[in-house]
Amino acid sequence: MKKSLKKIVVYVLAVAMCIQMGATLIACGRGGDKIKIGVGLYQDSGPAVTATKNYLNGLAEALNCEFEFVTLSQTSDEENKTTAQSLIAGGCKGLIFTMDGGVTPAILEECKKAGVYLAGYLCDYDVNYETIKNNEYFLGTVVDGSYTGYAWGEHVAERIIAEGHKNIGMIKFPGFAFPHQAEMDQAFREKINEYNATAADADKITLTTTMELMFQPLADNYFQDNPNIDAIFAMCAGVDFVYPTLVKNGKTNIKLYTAGFSTDNDVLNNFGTSGNQCIQELVFSNVEAITYPLVMLVNKITGNEFSDNPTEAQRVDSSQLIITNNTQLDLVKTKSLYCTGNVKDAFLSVDDVKALLAVNGGTHAKLVQAVQSMDIDDLAALNG
Amino acid sequence: MENTRKERKFNNISETVKKYVTGHVSDVAAYLGLIVCIIVFTVTSDGRLWGNYNLTVLLESVCVYMIVSLGALFVYSMGFMDISVGSQMGVYCLLTILIVNATGSLLLAIAVVLVLTLICGAFNGFVAVWLRLPSIVTSLFLMFIFGGIQLLIMESTGQNSISINYDLSVMLEPWFIVIVIVLVAVMVFYFFNFTKLGKYTRSIGANERATSQCGVNTTKWKVIAYMAFGVSVTIGTFFLLARTGSAGKSTGNSYSMDVMLSLILGGMPLSGGMKSKVRCAIIGSFTYALLSNGLIISGVDINMVYIIKAIAFFIVVAISCREKGVFLPR
Numbered sequence: 001m002k003k004s005l006k007k008i009v010v011y012v013l014a015v016a017m018c019i020q021m022g023a024t025l026i027a028c029g030r031g032g033d034k035i036k037i038g039v040g041l042y043q044d045s046g047p048a049v050t051a052t053k054n055y056l057n058g059l060a061e062a063l064n065c066e067f068e069f070v071t072l073s074q075t076s077d078e079e080n081k082t083t084a085q086s087l088i089a090g091g092c093k094g095l096i097f098t099m100d101g102g103v104t105p106a107i108l109e110e111c112k113k114a115g116v117y118l119a120g121y122l123c124d125y126d127v128n129y130e131t132i133k134n135n136e137y138f139l140g141t142v143v144d145g146s147y148t149g150y151a152w153g154e155h156v157a158e159r160i161i162a163e164g165h166k167n168i169g170m171i172k173f174p175g176f177a178f179p180h181q182a183e184m185d186q187a188f189r190e191k192i193n194e195y196n197a198t199a200a201d202a203d204k205i206t207l208t209t210t211m212e213l214m215f216q217p218l219a220d221n222y223f224q225d226n227p228n229i230d231a232i233f234a235m236c237a238g239v240d241f242v243y244p245t246l247v248k249n250g251k252t253n254i255k256l257y258t259a260g261f262s263t264d265n266d267v268l269n270n271f272g273t274s275g276n277q278c279i280q281e282l283v284f285s286n287v288e289a290i291t292y293p294l295v296m297l298v299n300k301i302t303g304n305e306f307s308d309n310p311t312e313a314q315r316v317d318s319s320q321l322i323i324t325n326n327t328q329l330d331l332v333k334t335k336s337l338y339c340t341g342n343v344k345d346a347f348l349s350v351d352d353v354k355a356l357l358a359v360n361g362g363t364h365a366k367l368v369q370a371v372q373s374m375d376i377d378d379l380a381a382l383n384g
Numbered sequence: 385m386e387n388t389r390k391e392r393k394f395n396n397i398s399e400t401v402k403k404y405v406t407g408h409v410s411d412v413a414a415y416l417g418l419i420v421c422i423i424v425f426t427v428t429s430d431g432r433l434w435g436n437y438n439l440t441v442l443l444e445s446v447c448v449y450m451i452v453s454l455g456a457l458f459v460y461s462m463g464f465m466d467i468s469v470g471s472q473m474g475v476y477c478l479l480t481i482l483i484v485n486a487t488g489s490l491l492l493a494i495a496v497v498l499v500l501t502l503i504c505g506a507f508n509g510f511v512a513v514w515l516r517l518p519s520i521v522t523s524l525f526l527m528f529i530f531g532g533i534q535l536l537i538m539e540s541t542g543q544n545s546i547s548i549n550y551d552l553s554v555m556l557e558p559w560f561i562v563i564v565i566v567l568v569a570v571m572v573f574y575f576f577n578f579t580k581l582g583k584y585t586r587s588i589g590a591n592e593r594a595t596s597q598c599g600v601n602t603t604k605w606k607v608i609a610y611m612a613f614g615v616s617v618t619i620g621t622f623f624l625l626a627r628t629g630s631a632g633k634s635t636g637n638s639y640s641m642d643v644m645l646s647l648i649l650g651g652m653p654l655s656g657g658m659k660s661k662v663r664c665a666i667i668g669s670f671t672y673a674l675l676s677n678g679l680i681i682s683g684v685d686i687n688m689v690y691i692i693k694a695i696a697f698f699i700v701v702a703i704s705c706r707e708k709g710v711f712l713p714r
Binding site: 068069070073075076077078079081082083085086087088089090091101102103105106109113114127175176177 | 429432435437438441444445538539541542543544545546547553624627628629630631632633634635636637638676677680681682683685
């Protein structure tokens with residue numbers, strides 16, 4: 001009986017595998033002359049991934065493209081090279097990667113061998129940009145917000161001053177992983193120092209030494225070491241790494257201004273004037289920014305070129321959605337592609353993207369302008 | 385009359401085939417797994433599996449698996465395992481980059497890595513015997529040590545990954561890869577089948593006590609087996625580094641499990657012993673690399689790749705289980 005059961009299990013699994021292979025046979029390799037583009041994201045699930053997939057799949061037919069999605073490793077160059085090689089071998093003519101690293105030159109070598117092009121998405125290619133910007137197979141990248149962190153640092157400082165917070169905890173990720181958070185930190189401090197120079201003693205703002213989070217949640221003893229803070233400026237993903245610690249330690253009276261976003265109800269229901277009112281600012285990049293690498297790739301692969309095509313690969317800033325109040329949050333929740341996953345909510349419609357292609361009279365300047373016109377005011381204007 | 389003779393002949397042949405298959409279930413399953421992978425992916429990839437580019441890619445990814453797996457044979461044939469190899473390779477890659485970038489000497493880096501792999505091999509083998517610990521425990525210890533060193537090195541550089549300032553592209557030329565793989569395979573075949581090293585490691589796997597009572601110094605041969613593995617780790621490390629030209633926090637980490645999976649997919653019994661064969665490393669490495677490559681070039685959803693790999697792995701293990709009524713014997 002036992003032996004028979006084991007046999008049955010093995011046969012069932014074998015059949016399951018065959019069915020899967022069969023399904024693959026039907027599903028795969030029927031792209032005809034479509035442009036196949038491999039998209040390597042650094043996450044395998046979540047609202048950003050869903051929205052990105054929906055957006056690209058929504059554009060696929062109009063652009064005569066098909067997309068293959070893979071997840072990149074955040075730490076293993078070798079895995080990422082293998083992934084790139086497999087995508088190229090699988091017939092991809094273009095790659096959109098959200099990850100740089102020491103391996104990018106090796107990936108570009110593979111691209112050269114196979115005549116495939118690479119472009120970046122929400123990644124500044126800081127490690128290799130200087131060496132690869134003139135590589136014929138690298139078509140540029142769209143950055144996660146601004147390449148330098150000054151603007152947002154200054155903006156948060158202005159809000160902190162306006163809100164009247166006096167003791168601010170400063171937290172960021174390590175410099176080797178996010179070098180531009182140092183600029184955010186610097187811009188924030190300069191703005192606060194500027195304010196302190198003219199403020200009365202009682203109104204002066206004090207800042208803690210900036211703490212580096214090693215991709216671990218904020219430690220509980222942070223509040224013992226910094227007992228007087230009334231706000232935290234988390235340049236890192238504070239929703240995931242700081243807010244849970246605030247909740248756990250009953251410190252939701254401390255206001256959190258943070259990079260990052262979450263569609264988790266615990267975050268959305270405690271924002272601004274709602275719930276425990278702990279989270280006061282959220283910021284994230286738009287999925288539609290992927291239009292930049294996509295258009296650059298489609299142009300190149302179809303043999304078209306912008307009249308103002310840059311001579312070297314560009315590192316283009318993109319607009320971010322900075323949410324500072326409940327009205328804005330409601331707008332983002334109901335009308336942004338990131339939250340709804342609905343292509344109809346995208347900043348750029350299928351026709352808009354088609355119009356940006358070189359073959360339809362698009363220019364590089366228009367493309368850059370498109371990915372830089374997606375802030376919260378643009379979202380409000382788009383939705384009346 | 386004629387018909388009866390033919391029938392008898394047919395019965396004899398089928399009886400012989402049946403006997404062979406019964407006696408070599410794991411071998412048959414391993415070959416079958418590889419053949420099935422080749423057929424299925426040839427069809428599902430619309431022939432892209434056999435494209436020039438893909439064959440080069442396959443060769444590149446197979447070479448590290450195969451070189452390391454061939455060396456691992458000596459350890460696994462004793463029924464032992466080493467799960468520190470991935471972390472070791474990561475650290476060796478980083479050390480090589482640091483040494484080469486500082487001195488410009490690749491030879492110095494090779495020498496340092498070789499010495500370290502031999503020391504670690506000796507440590508793994510000797511400490512396991514000396515403290516009477518299961519081999520996996522000592523390798524676990526090394527895994528943590530090397531994992532920590534890898535993190536410390538990367539922290540000290542202040543970067544996510546570091547690149548080597550040395551052209552290793554010749555190591556990615558198909559002819560070079562083939563020559564090295566053949567050389568390593570021939571040497572391992574020789575040492576595994578025609579020298580005391582291979583015979584004693586297999587007999588330790590089959591029955592350590594009996595081997596010891598035959599006058600074999602099992603401690604000595606265990607240490608030598610681990611050191612032999614170290615040599616293949618050294619070679620594998622340089623091919624791994626040549627692939628990316630860089631290394632980071634988790635470089636090489638997956639190789640501990642990849643090597644084990646390759647060997648098992650090749651029909652290697654985890655208990656080691658006389659059924660351990662060089663072909664386990666060769667077939668298993670091809671099957672493993674083909675599984676990863678074939679699924680992606682066939683356009684299988686990335687989320688399904690792991691599930692399919694797991695199913696394939698389970699089927700091979702279940703079929704090649706060599707003791708009736710037990711999975712993964714001893």
